[in-house]
Amino acid sequence: MQICAHPVDSFKALRMRDYCTRYDCHGYGIILEYEEAGYLGTKSIDLLDLTPQTNLDELVAEIRLSEPLITESRAAQVKELILRLQKKQGQQDHHRFCFCKELKAHILPLTNVAFDKSGSRFITGSYDRTCRVWDTASGTELHTLEGHRNVVYAIAFNNPYGDKIATGSFDKTCKLWCAETGKCFHTFRGHLAEIVCLAFNPQSTLVATGSMDTTAKLWDVESGEEVATLTGHTAEVLSLCFNTVGSQLLTGSFDHTITMWDVASKRRVHTLIGHVGEISNVQFNWDCSLIISGSMDKTCKLWEAVSGKCVATLIGHTEEVLDVCFDLSGQLIATASADGTARVFSAATHECLATLKGHDGEISKICFSPQGSRILTASSDKTARLWDVQSGACLQVLEGHTDEIFSCVFNYEGDTIITGSKDNTCRIWY
Known part of the structure; x- marks a missing residue:
């Protein structure tokens, strides 16, 4: 929510008759979330x-003509929201990151790191069976989430809200926590093997979990009950991703396939067949028209979401593709490989626009900065690197970890980075 976390700017909620509408900037678009007669709905404006x-x-006048939820009284706020996004587009990103703090986060290696929406807090999972909540500015530990009986592998905030945390463990359970107090709300039991990926839906009403038992499950956040078991894969489910409005879920498996599920009916919509190796990651683009998948077969594939048809195979890597992502506009794709390189592709032409060379080991994680001008990579060579998207030039090497870096994330503003390492520490870079 990888999968992929997209930055979100929120307007204060308001009530208009029986609507409660919130306006969010989400990449290059606006999300309208509304509640009517107890039903939570979401619309997106491209x-x-x-x-x-x-x-x-x-x-704004054009948007108002097509969207009745945006009344005249809210037009000024929508304009302000789009203006902020417009300003971000025009910003030149010359920021150079400096090492700020090293946190001896856990007594065993970390597994993942994740920011909340504001970037003021982040979480770390670990082989020591805990998840820890940290204050970004001070590096202070706020909570230790204890209770799992094995590795805490998958972690996530329920962004954009940030008031809940989900943790998935090798103990076959997922736990839901209060981000403010550290209290455990629910323990989701039902998987028969390790949980290795999870995601909240955009409305924060469901948690999806993927497991080595070949299934994915949907869980109700409020009640703690299992909503559905999604069966059909014949090997481990290693990746999952909700679309922007939460109506569909992708699952990527070691059986070489991706499945698209309809969340409401819990039924399979498409099976995306074409890879000849295990799926490492799968993600929707911003407007959910395209899907990108990375595979151990050394390729990425671009799929049309509506039809499930493969529209392109992105080649060039000489070893397994370990991670893949879209930028926030959905126009660029970044890929990371065990061959020690990363690549930037055009989603429209499928051409390789840049090859990022410099790491001395495999690249396990890759992400775009929120502004879209930089790429961040994490490698087994103990460094993270920042790259210029257009030229592919290495702008900065983030050094200091003493073992493999397996996780790296930007905050929403793009001015803070967290790196997580097998050396049991995470580092904060400003």
């Missing part, structure tokens, strides 16, 4: 054509 030169008055 802003992929937004540029720093776009006339905002004309754009």
